[in-house]
Amino acid sequence: MTDINAVASEVSKLKLRLDQAQLTYRDASLKSRREIVILKRLISRLSVACKGLDNELDEKLCELRTELEQQKDVSKLIPRLAVIERLVTRQASFTENENHLLEQQIFHSGETLKRLPGLPAQLKRELRNLLGQPSDTLVQTHKHTVRLLELYERALKLMSVSNNAMVMKDALDHDLQLQLTNELQRLITELDFDGDDGERLMNIRNRLLLGVSPKTLIELSLEVLRLVLDGTHNERRSSQHFLDGINSDLATLQKTTNQSVGQSSALYEHRNEMTSELATLAGTIKQGLGEHKNLEAWRPALTDLTKELLVLAERNKALEKREKALIEQLSYNEGKINGLFEQTQDYRRRLNDQERKMFLDNLTRVYNRAALHERLEHEYRRWLRYQHPLSVVMIDIDHFKEVNDNYGHLAGDKVLKIIARTIRQNLEETDFIARFGDDEFMLILPDVSEEERTKRLTKIRESITQLPFRFRDQNVSITVSIGATLFHGNDTPDDILERTGKALFSAKTAGNNRMLWIS
Ligand SMILES: Nc1nc2c(ncn2[C@@H]2O[C@H](COP(=O)(O)OP(=O)(O)OP(=O)(O)O)[C@@H](O)[C@H]2O)c(=O)[nH]1
Structure with missing residues (x-):
């Protein structure tokens, strides 16, 4: 009995101990499961934080996450955790290095930007502030990078705007200079000075034709002005x-x-x-x-x-x-x-x-632009009254600039004179010819039938093509393009000039050496 009691008491003790052991085990198991959940969450956060930094680390973290889902015994994962710890440590020192380099680069780029000429004061101030701020953390370095990039973008925009403005200004200046050179050159041909002054004017004109720098253009303009003033004083x-x-x-x-x-x-x-x-x-x-x-x-x-x-x-x-x-x-x-x-x-x-x-072109001895406007106005009034056909024609020498460039402007002058003469020879008494601009001539053909004017203009074009020009031992063939139109409806002289110009432009773009009518 005693034995049984003793046994029973032993059993009861054992049971108590078992219960306690079970309780302890349950606690341990609960603790272990909680630790696993925390570990999983930590690993999951670590995976997100490290994603993309290092492929190997990404891979290992991914494997660990899978293992954690299956593995009951966390202790078996210790070697994996050790690998990940090593990889994270390596990544940390790598990142620190990179951060340091980035800081140096920010400083260097900032200094470069600061030295850029023409930066507005405000931008420079912001840049100085940025470079003066410490960046101990990665986040701060990141912010500095973004800020520096913004300043760079602003500087770039400013520069491209001012560059564009400068390019446009240069182009404008160049166009204006060419226009002034041509106009001055043309005006000189309208001045009729004899003797020394006439010779000086012709020299200036020749220099203008060869092309001059802006400074020389101003000097020559002043000289022409002086000559004109002297001429006017002499005349007075x-x-x-x-x-x-x-x-x-x-x-x-x-x-x-x-x-x-x-x-x-x-x-x-x-x-x-x-x-x-x-x-x-x-x-x-x-x-x-x-x-x-x-x-x-x-x-x-x-x-x-x-x-x-x-x-x-x-x-x-x-x-x-x-x-x-x-x-x-x-x-x-x-x-x-x-x-x-x-x-x-x-x-x-x-x-x-x-x-x-005053109404003659000095070089070609045909009428000049002033005379053309006067005559056009006169013919326009006659046309309003009598409504006879009134044709206006613009003739432009093809690639005339090449003649100047290849054989000199004296050859160009000769071409202008001979072409003017050839056109005049093919016109009737009642027709009118004027030099309109550089290498352009204008004709007014009053009261000429369609058939006759086509015949006349074709003859002019063909005669010019056949002119035997010879420069520097080379036979040179010269062609002209012709644009023409007729007064009709409510046309005014300005409309006609514009339409003739368009016709000429079309003739030129269609390949030169041709005649084009716009009715
Ligand atoms: N020799 C000479 N050249 C002149 C005179 N007046 C203007 N020029 C030149 O004539 C040239 C005219 O050039 P553009 O209008 O480009 O004519 P282009 O070369 O015939 O060009 P396209 O008309 O397109 O075929 C310019 O180079 C002027 O300098 C002048 O009286 N004598």
């Missing part, structure tokens, strides 16, 4: 001189004419006096002849009368002399007046000549 001086001459001649003439008029009336009075004295004498003689039967007795009185007659004859002679002098003075005055008339006629001819030259 010579006009003044001419007018002064005429004025003093007229003053002298007026004086002598006044004297002549005075003399002439004095002579007239004298003559009247003499005539009445003569008449009185003649009356006295007649009366004496009737009264005196004995002439001998009358002789002394008659002798006195004769003396008086002689005195009258003497006075008459003196009067004649004065009259002769007066006639001479008058004929001298007449000569002077004729001379003055001739001088003014000469002056008028010179003015007319100058006016004509």
Whole structure:
């Protein structure tokens, strides 16, 4: 019994211990499971945090996560955890290194950006602040990187805007310079100066044709201006001189004419006096002849009368002399007046000549652009009235610049002259030709039928193609493009010029050496 009791008591103790052991085991198991859950969560977070940093680490963490799902005994995972710990430590030191390098790079790039010329002060200030801030952590370094990139972007935008502006400004400046050079060159051809000044102008023009720097362009423009001013002063001086001459001649003439008029009336009075004295004498003689039967007795009185007659004859002679002098003075005055008339006629001819030259192109001797506008306006008014066909034509030499470039501008000048002559030769009296610009000519063909104008223009084009130009021992063939149109509807001269230009442009873009009508 005792044994049984002892056994029973042993059993009961054992059971108690078993219960306690079970409880302990349950606690341990619970603890272990909680630790596994925490471990899993940690590994999962670590996987996310390290994702992409290192492929090997990614792989190992992935394997560990799978194992953790299956494995009951965590202790078996210890070797894997050791591998991961090693990989994480390696990654940490790698990241630290990289961070250090990145910081150095940020500093270096920031300094480079700071030295960039033309950066706005505000951007430079922000850059200085950024470089002065410490970056102990990776996050701070990251923020610095982003901020630096922003500043770089702003600087780039600013530079590209100012570069574009500069490129555009350069292009504009270049275009403007070309335009000014061509215009100055063209204006010189309209100036008609002789002698040294004319030669100097031609030299300037030749230099402009060869192309000049902006500085030289300004210098040449000033020189042209000076020459024009000198020319104007000279012209004014010579006009003044001419007018002064005429004025003093007229003053002298007026004086002598006044004297002549005075003399002439004095002579007239004298003559009247003499005539009445003569008449009185003649009356006295007649009366004496009737009264005196004995002439001998009358002789002394008659002798006195004769003396008086002689005195009258003497006075008459003196009067004649004065009259002769007066006639001479008058004929001298007449000569002077004729001379003055001739001088003014000469002056008028010179003015007319100058006016004509103002409308002529100095180089080609055809009309210039000013004349064209005047003529076009005139023909336009006639067209409005009579509605006859009125054609306007623009002729442009193809690749003319190449002639200048390859054979020199004197060759180019020659081409312009010969082509102008060739066009003129193929025109009728009533047609009009003007040099419109560099290598462009304009024609106005009034009252010409469609068939006739096509024939005329085709002949012009073909004649030019056949011109035997020869430069530097080379045969050079030159062609022209022609654009033309007709006045119709509500057209104005400006519309016509624009349409002719378009027609010419189409002829050129269609491949040159052709004629194109836009109706
Ligand atoms: N020799 C000479 N050249 C001139 C004169 N006037 C203008 N030029 C030159 O004529 C040239 C005209 O050039 P562009 O308008 O390009 O003409 P292009 O070479 O015929 O070109 P396309 O018309 O397109 O065929 C410019 O180089 C001017 O310098 C001049 O009186 N004499």
